Amino acid sequence: MKVAIVGAGISGAVIARLLAEQGIKSVVFDKRDHIAGNCHSERDEQTQVMLHVYGPHIFHTDDQEVWEFVNQYSEFMPYTNRxxxxxxxxxxxxxxxxxxxxxxxxxxxxxxxxxxxxxxxxxxxxxxxxxxxxxxxxxxxxxxxxxxxxxxxxxxxxxxxxxxxxxxxxxLPVRFNYNDNYFNHKYQGMPKEGYTEMVAAILNHPNITVKLSSAFEQAMASEFDHVFYSGPLDGYFNYSEGRLGYRTLDFEQFSAKGDYQGTAVMNYCEETVPWTRITEHKYFSPWESHENTVCYKEYSRLCGEEDTPYYPVRLVKEKSLLNKYLDMAQSLESITFVGRLGTYRYLDMDVTIREAIDVARHFLHCQSAGETMPVFNVDPR
Known part of the structure; x- marks a missing residue:
């Protein structure tokens, strides 16, 4: 059996790994030149600060199995988002x-x-x-x-x-004590060497082949027994019915000596300030020490055709278009849409991993039981 996985982000990596451990070979395609999707991290050459290239990703969950899963592939350090x-x-x-x-x-x-x-x-x-x-x-x-x-x-x-x-x-909680931990979850942390190293470890298996800078086309599906698709749902159909609404982010990166704002995340709440927040990335790795600093000034806008989609809008006007694509998807065979973009749902990182684990297990069950794998493991409607 040979499986295609479209997207070398969290969803694709987790599915590929769990199938690989059961002897199923997969080819993971990603049109970008790096793995880890929007979780991609890399060190700034001048300061050596670990950058969250597509904006900060903070891991938090109450799901013990998910927590244990990620800790197999990276040493997670304590981190509290304030x-x-x-x-x-x-x-x-x-x-x-x-x-x-x-x-x-x-x-x-x-x-x-x-x-x-x-x-x-x-x-x-x-x-x-x-x-x-x-x-x-x-x-x-x-x-x-x-x-x-x-x-x-x-x-x-x-x-x-x-x-x-x-x-x-x-x-969004309102608290009547002085607890300023942004999340309530039992497990919170950051991978010590960044998310890209973690995803690389997940993908490191002889049954997994990764092809970067490689777009997956519909016509290629016939070469595989099954396809797991984590790209934009409307993109799979070449936007034939129109484009679903996504938000994208623009980052204005700048460096400073010493500290810039003294904390990881500073929101700017007034509409008159054009950016939503400034993130100072060395504070996402508080176990490290850096003399200088790198910050991102973050702007949000509607995603254009050449932009990287970050999260679905899912307003009322999107529902009818979404339903068209869901109906088109349901008519397909041997493909499962996964992840935030593939199911057009806002998913936190831990939920993304949980769903990827469940998808892989369901696929393995279907193979052993002679059943048909559904197009959506979770109904996106």
């Missing part, structure tokens, strides 16, 4: 916590007092939030929403928060 935010000439800590609340409102509230205070600010007339803005105002009130979420969201998504679903905000 995000700061600039608004109206002051620096605050995110997610919104007791320190943020007290600083913003110039109070000295206890946890219980702060909770009662925010409940008073929250708009309780909104009983069934229909969009991002309503969800935010119903949770934390207008002042905190407009300070930390409205402008940032306009820049990040390129549309008004009333056009975004309420579900986006439901995973």
């Amino acid at each position: 995000v700061k935010a600039v608004y109206n000439g002051a620096v605050y800590s995110l997610p919104v916590n007791l320190h943020t609340i007290n600083q913003f409102f110039r109070q000295t509230l206890s946890p219980a007092e702060a909770k009662a205070f925010i409940e008073q600010l929250a708009d309780k007339t909104i009983t069934d939030p229909q969009n991002f803005e309503e969800q935010a105002i119903s949770m934390i009130g207008k002042d905190l929403y407009e300070a930390f979420f409205k402008g940032y969201t306009l820049k990040q998504w390129g549309c008004h928060p009333t056009e975004l679903p309420a579900s986006i905000l439901k995973r």
Whole structure:
């Protein structure tokens, strides 16, 4: 049996490895000249700072099996994501916590007092939030929403928060203590030598052949028993029905002596500031020491034809076009669409790995049981 895997990122690498260990050979194609997809990392030649080339990726999960899987291929170092935010000439800590609340409102509230205070600010007339803005105002009130979420969201998504679903905000915590850890997950860390080294270790198996700078065309599918496709769903069909909406990111890289901002991530919440955040990459490797520093100023915009897609928009107007492509995909045989782009869903890194593990296991089951592998292991609708 011979399998084609399109994309040498996290999804493709995990599937290739698990199949390889069961004796199935695969050819991994990637049109870029490097592995690891948007997780690709490399050292800056001048400073030796480990750069997250396509923006920071921070590993966090509650899935013990996923955590154990990645630790087989890289030594993970402890890392806690602490995000700061600039608004109206002051620096605050995110997610919104007791320190943020007290600083913003110039109070000295206890946890219980702060909770009662925010409940008073929250708009309780909104009983069934229909969009991002309503969800935010119903949770934390207008002042905190407009300070930390409205402008940032306009820049990040390129549309008004009333056009975004309420579900986006439901995973952003509000804390009534001084915990400024951005994530709540049990396992959090960074691969000591970067994600590219980790993915290289996953792909390092005699049953895996990697072809970089190699685009995969539909016509090539007949040469393989099965195809796992992690590229853009609409791209597989040559955008015949039109292009699905993705956001892309532009980075303005610059260096500085010593420290630049003293932390890894600094959000700029006001709409008048054109960038969304500045990331200082040596702080993503706090176990290392560097005299100088490298930063990325980050801008978000709609993805064009020649751009790298980062995450799907999935607004209402995309749903009908998405359904067309899903129907086209369901008519195919011997192919499975995987990953963030292949299923047109926003997936965190740990969920991407979990789904890739499940896809590989399901494929192996189908092979042994004589069953048909589905086009989508998880329904993207």
